[in-house]
Amino acid sequence: MRAIKKVFDNKALITFITAGDPNPEATLKFLLALEENSDIIELGIPFSDPMADGRTIQKANYRALGSGMKVASVFEIVKNFRDFSEKPIILMTYYNPVYVRGEENFVKMAKDSGVNGLIVVDLPVEEADNYVKACRNYEMGTVFLSAPNTPEDRLRTIDELSSAFVYLVSLYGTTGARDDLPQMAFDFVRRAKNICRKPVCVGFGISRKEHVKRIIDSGADGVVVGSVLVKIIEEYGNSEKTLDKLKEKTKELRQGCIKEVR
Amino acid sequence: MKFAEFGGRFVPEVLIPPLEELDEAYNRLKDDESFKKELNFYLKHAGRPTPLYFAKNLTEKVGGAKIYLKREDLLHGGAHKINNTIGQALLAKKMSKTRLIAETGAGQHGVATAMAGALFGLKTEVYMGSEDVERQAMNVFRMKLLNAEVHPVESGSRTLKDAINEALRDWVASFENTLYLIGSVVGPFPYPVIVRDFQSVIGRETRKQILELEDRIPDCIVACVGGGSNAIGIFHPFVEDDVRLIGVEAAGRGLESGKHSASICAGDKGVLHGMLSYFLQDEDGQMKQTHSIAAGLDYPGVGPEHAYLSNTGRAEYVAVNDDEAVKAFVELSKAEGIIPALESAHAIAHAIEMAREMSKEDIIIINLSGRGDKDLSIVMSAVGQ
Numbered sequence: 001m002r003a004i005k006k007v008f009d010n011k012a013l014i015t016f017i018t019a020g021d022p023n024p025e026a027t028l029k030f031l032l033a034l035e036e037n038s039d040i041i042e043l044g045i046p047f048s049d050p051m052a053d054g055r056t057i058q059k060a061n062y063r064a065l066g067s068g069m070k071v072a073s074v075f076e077i078v079k080n081f082r083d084f085s086e087k088p089i090i091l092m093t094y095y096n097p098v099y100v101r102g103e104e105n106f107v108k109m110a111k112d113s114g115v116n117g118l119i120v121v122d123l124p125v126e127e128a129d130n131y132v133k134a135c136r137n138y139e140m141g142t143v144f145l146s147a148p149n150t151p152e153d154r155l156r157t158i159d160e161l162s163s164a165f166v167y168l169v170s171l172y173g174t175t176g177a178r179d180d181l182p183q184m185a186f187d188f189v190r191r192a193k194n195i196c197r198k199p200v201c202v203g204f205g206i207s208r209k210e211h212v213k214r215i216i217d218s219g220a221d222g223v224v225v226g227s228v229l230v231k232i233i234e235e236y237g238n239s240e241k242t243l244d245k246l247k248e249k250t251k252e253l254r255q256g257c258i259k260e261v262r
Numbered sequence: 263m264k265f266a267e268f269g270g271r272f273v274p275e276v277l278i279p280p281l282e283e284l285d286e287a288y289n290r291l292k293d294d295e296s297f298k299k300e301l302n303f304y305l306k307h308a309g310r311p312t313p314l315y316f317a318k319n320l321t322e323k324v325g326g327a328k329i330y331l332k333r334e335d336l337l338h339g340g341a342h343k344i345n346n347t348i349g350q351a352l353l354a355k356k357m358s359k360t361r362l363i364a365e366t367g368a369g370q371h372g373v374a375t376a377m378a379g380a381l382f383g384l385k386t387e388v389y390m391g392s393e394d395v396e397r398q399a400m401n402v403f404r405m406k407l408l409n410a411e412v413h414p415v416e417s418g419s420r421t422l423k424d425a426i427n428e429a430l431r432d433w434v435a436s437f438e439n440t441l442y443l444i445g446s447v448v449g450p451f452p453y454p455v456i457v458r459d460f461q462s463v464i465g466r467e468t469r470k471q472i473l474e475l476e477d478r479i480p481d482c483i484v485a486c487v488g489g490g491s492n493a494i495g496i497f498h499p500f501v502e503d504d505v506r507l508i509g510v511e512a513a514g515r516g517l518e519s520g521k522h523s524a525s526i527c528a529g530d531k532g533v534l535h536g537m538l539s540y541f542l543q544d545e546d547g548q549m550k551q552t553h554s555i556a557a558g559l560d561y562p563g564v565g566p567e568h569a570y571l572s573n574t575g576r577a578e579y580v581a582v583n584d585d586e587a588v589k590a591f592v593e594l595s596k597a598e599g600i601i602p603a604l605e606s607a608h609a610i611a612h613a614i615e616m617a618r619e620m621s622k623e624d625i626i627i628i629n630l631s632g633r634g635d636k637d638l639s640i641v642m643s644a645v646g647q
Contacts, residue, residue: 147276
């Protein structure tokens with residue numbers, strides 16, 4: 001938890017890839033390529049029914065599952081990553097893999113492997129009592145999602161229950177790179193900054209330095225970038241080229257995170 | 263919000279306000295006299311009430327309990343699906359939505375949604391797994407004819423569960439002007455309640471009809487269960503009565519083969535499509551590929567109220583395999599001149615076995631949820647014609 005808190009002394013670049021895409025061996029290399037220019041790495045646990053994800057990340061989920069990726073191997077990968085880096089890692093998952101293992105058990109396994117926080121995409125606050133309790137017991141960071149249509153009182157609860165940061169979904173839709181960000185994304189950042197006490201990080205649709213810069217300028221504490229990185233993996237697979245491209249892209253995005261002093 | 267631990271609302275945050283909006287609108291309208299009157303008007307034109315038919319020939323042939331059939335197959339569109347689509351489309355209209363989206367497996371719910379969409383002048387788009395689009399070309403054409411747009415879904419197993427994922431993805435972006443018209447008693451709250459209520463017209467009529475015909479409550483009610491909407495529809499008004507309620511799942515090529523869709527009989531608790539219920543999944547919580555000869559039962563989960571009724575023991579759940587269903591399909595056709603849907607044939611197969619063991623004074627009611635015209639080519643190849 002402390003590791004995540006420290007990140008928000010500055011603006012944070014959070015990068016996302018799916019574990020096991022295109023195969024389990026590749027993921028550790030990709031994490032190390034992302035590491036230099038990321039403040040937090042969000043690692044997705046592949047799921048058979050990724051209903052909040054757009055086409056790009058859906059395909060990554062199927063590539064990973066097709067290559068035999070298991071939940072236990074995701075924990076293994078994080079454990080191995082810890083031999084090289086202390087960079088905070090947050091796991092992104094759908095609720096069912098957590099539920100079937102039991103919340104307590106899942107959180108403990110995550111903790112033991114060196115995970116710093118969890119995002120459960122389809123677990124709203126009403127359903128999260130046991131999960132939140134387990135995360136508290138193991139000092140596991142929690143990140144709940146909110147959206148532009150989340151009412152104020154709900155946003156307050158989400159803020160209270162999110163110990164790491166609050167994830168702001170920028171738009172009405174699924175994950176995926178977009179050319180432009182809608183006005184509602186910026187309005188939402190301003191609204192959330194007035195309500196939330198925790199850092200707020202914006203995701204969905206962000207793929208370019210300009211996007212990052214505009215989101216940071218509107219007051220966000222961080223951005224989450226995923227699909228554009230996953231797209232690189234889709235294109236170049238488990239290769240040196242992918243590592244170069246991931247480094248290059250995160251370096252570019254990083255520049256958008258540096259807030260201009262006015 | 264829940265049936266004990268089952269049900270709930272496990273969705274991305276952006277869908278919470280639209281679900282609240284739907285819940286509020288539904289609660290405001292469900293007891294509203296003019297809404298009820300309008301709903302009844304359209305249901306009447308869809309063929310309600312449907313007969314409760316005494317299957318005399320089948321009863322004599324089996325030689326046990328009296329077998330009655332609730333004839334949902336006679337409804338407009340050929341299945342019980344229309345009860346729900348008319349209800350939800352009318353709800354959409356009252357909520358000032360201009361567009362409907364739906365998922366469909368075999369196409370029955372898609373067709374029923376397209377019919378309701380055309381009736382109420384709502385733009386209708388249906389998600390259907392690309393595998394199902396190929397298998398059910400006729401229903402795809404029917405939907406198009408009814409002015410609906412059909413989107414083949416290429417992701418995952420390319421069947422019903424993936425069509426639901428894709429419809430949810432659409433709704434996340436479109437909820438402002440769109441209602442997601444779910445076709446079974448599944449999904450996040452309040453869908454399992456709304457669909458149950460619209461389908462409960464089946465059980466309310468059945469109750470009244472059997473009291474008129476036999477002056478008593480039946481001993482047993484049997485219905486097939488995929489998501490479980492026709493079963494809940496006939497069970498619900500009888501839950502307080504002294505009657506056995508039996509849901510029949512699809513055992514496909516046999517429960518031991520792993521190629522089936524029997525989520526209560528052979529699944530575990532899990533969370534998908536917004537609900538906590540029973541699912542066919544692996545130890546990591548990944549959904550398994552399912553199989554049934556009846557496309558309408560080919561789904562890895564089941565409605566949360568069935569999970570609840572099973573857990574409390576109020577309803578019993580069994581499974582019937584592909585071959586037994588085909589046999590019952592043929593048997594009812596020959597005995598009564600009624601061609602049942604392959605889904606309903608699962609209920610018939612089990613009911614026949616039960617009736618044989620019961621006395622002649624006993625009464626068993628089967629929910630004949632749909633007609634079998636859509637299944638003729640499948641049955642033709644199954645019986646080797």
